[in-house]
Amino acid sequence: MTQTLIIGAGITGAALAYQLSRRGEPVTIVSTHAEGGLASAASFGWLNASYFLNHPHYRLRYEGMAAHRRLTEALTGLPTTWQGCLWYEATGDAQAETASDLQALGYQVEQLTRAQVKDRLPALGPVPDSALFFPEEGVSDPATLARALIRASGAKVIRATVQDLTVESGRVTGVLTDLGAMPASRVILATGTGTPELLAPLGYRLPMLKRPGLMIATNPLPPVCPVILATPDQEVRQDAEGRLIAPASAGHQSDSAESLGSFPVVVNATLQRLRTLFPGQHIHFAHQAMALRPVPGDGLPVVGQGPVDGLWIAVMHSGATLAPVVAELLAAEIAGEGQSPLLAEFRPNRPF
Numbered sequence: 001m002t003q004t005l006i007i008g009a010g011i012t013g014a015a016l017a018y019q020l021s022r023r024g025e026p027v028t029i030v031s032t033h034a035e036g037g038l039a040s041a042a043s044f045g046w047l048n049a050s051y052f053l054n055h056p057h058y059r060l061r062y063e064g065m066a067a068h069r070r071l072t073e074a075l076t077g078l079p080t081t082w083q084g085c086l087w088y089e090a091t092g093d094a095q096a097e098t099a100s101d102l103q104a105l106g107y108q109v110e111q112l113t114r115a116q117v118k119d120r121l122p123a124l125g126p127v128p129d130s131a132l133f134f135p136e137e138g139v140s141d142p143a144t145l146a147r148a149l150i151r152a153s154g155a156k157v158i159r160a161t162v163q164d165l166t167v168e169s170g171r172v173t174g175v176l177t178d179l180g181a182m183p184a185s186r187v188i189l190a191t192g193t194g195t196p197e198l199l200a201p202l203g204y205r206l207p208m209l210k211r212p213g214l215m216i217a218t219n220p221l222p223p224v225c226p227v228i229l230a231t232p233d234q235e236v237r238q239d240a241e242g243r244l245i246a247p248a249s250a251g252h253q254s255d256s257a258e259s260l261g262s263f264p265v266v267v268n269a270t271l272q273r274l275r276t277l278f279p280g281q282h283i284h285f286a287h288q289a290m291a292l293r294p295v296p297g298d299g300l301p302v303v304g305q306g307p308v309d310g311l312w313i314a315v316m317h318s319g320a321t322l323a324p325v326v327a328e329l330l331a332a333e334i335a336g337e338g339q340s341p342l343l344a345e346f347r348p349n350r351p352f
Contacts (some may be wrong), residue, residue: 005175005184007162007198010037011319013144013190014153015327019161021153021271023335028184030177032161035150036143039192042215042289043320044235046228048085048137050102056345058105060301060322063342065136067324071145075152079145082138085228086112086120088131099132099197108136123224125279128231139228139237140278142320158182162191165198167312172310181343186334188312192294195302195315204307205350206315207297214248215289216270224278232282234273243286244278246270260290297352303330304347313348 004020006013009031047068049061069218090098092212110133117131118124144158144160150157160177167173168282174183189195196206220242228237236246245275246258248270260266267285274283296302301316303326314330316322329340 003184004028004186004188004292005182006188006190007175008037008190008192008194009033009035009146009150009157010040010190010192011043011142011146011149011323012192012314012316012326013037013188014149015323016188016190016314016331017153017155018149019327019331020105020334021155023331026334027153027155028182029157030157030160030162030175030182031157031215034159035157036146037192039213039291039293040142040146040211040319041198042291042293043142043318043319044237044245045139045141045214046085046137046235046237046318046332047080047140047321048134048228049107049321050085050098050134050137054341054345055105060325060346062107064323064325065138067328068138068140068321071149071324075148078140079146080138080140083227084133084135085137085230086117086131086133087230088117088128089230091128091130091232095130095132102134109133109134116258120227121225121229123278123281124229125277133227137228138240140320141239142323162198164201167202167268167308170308172306173306181273184310186310186312188314188330188334189306190314191293192265192315192319195294195313199307199313202297202307202311204348206302206313206348209295209299210298211293211295211317212258212260213291213293214260214263214266216246216248216267217286217288218244218246218271218274219284219286220284221281224281229277231277234270234277234278236274244274244275244283294319301326301346302347302348303343304333306348 052058112131160174160179164176225238295317
């Protein structure tokens with residue numbers, strides 16, 4: 001029987017474990033970090049296809065949202081909600097162009113006036129003249145979702161650090177860890193920013209952008225933000241406990257900063273932006289999560305067969321949106337069900 005090792009216990013590795021287990025594949029997850037991963041725990045968790053880099057990327061992201069809905073139908077109690085996004089990161093002609101482009105793709109877009117925005121978010125301080133509402137969009141906590149999928153998969157989880165891949169005659173034979181060698185007939189790398197180091201000895205270079213992410217949670221507040229809110233200065237959502245969850249950068253999805261700056265300065269600036277958005281609320285810092293986000297060199301996912309037989313790669317930003325659909329498609333490919341056209345543009349052997 002095939003022995004599959006998935007390296008990484010974040011949302012991508014967890015979703016792969018779940019999909020392979022549904023096909024009767026025995027799976028072991030090997031991870032340095034606890035179940036839920038590191039980058040997944042520092043994710044904003046916004047599920048959307050309104051942000052995309054090209055049309056194949058849009059299609060994959062849109063199918064990612066559909067895959068999340070399939071998960072919520074299959075499993076109860078998942079941390080996924082569909083409150084929609086109120087968006088005005090762009091204004092004027094740029095906002096109208098965004099609406100037109102998305103509508104041409106078949107995306108649901110509602111164009112709101114200032115009065116309609118105020119009606120939906122009465123606690124909002126500066127109210128824009130117009131905004132777009134994307135009703136199909138939602139939120140999931142990727143780390144919590146990862147833990148749920150690992151439980152549902154029944155996968156064995158081993159806390160260990162993978163130091164190297166073992167290869168014989170052009171085929172992967174397992175991994176070498178700080179606990180010793182672990183044999184396998186198949187290895188899947190869901191290792192985020194750690195992937196280039198594991199691939200380098202095989203002569204494969206995977207460029208990754210340096211994209212640190214810092215997610216801030218506030219003290220619990222009364223209901224002030226019933227939607228995902230994307231403004232020119234801040235993206236924010238409110239969780240079930242009433243906490244505002246906010247990335248410490250404007251335009252978090254497309255942010256290109258390679259450093260965060262001084263932690264106190266960044267946190268205070270983010271809190272000040274939140275206080276401006278919701279005046280009159282007593283908003284204070286509660287806790288934070290920080291990690292390097294796994295962003296390949298061209299910003300697009302890297303998914304498919306690796307440079308040797310039996311090795312598969314699944315690295316992406318944004319894993320929050322994409323992991324469930326990538327897991328469905330890659331598990332089907334691993335099972336010999338043919339290559340998916342949805343993944344054609346994202347293969348590891350493409351030029352970067």
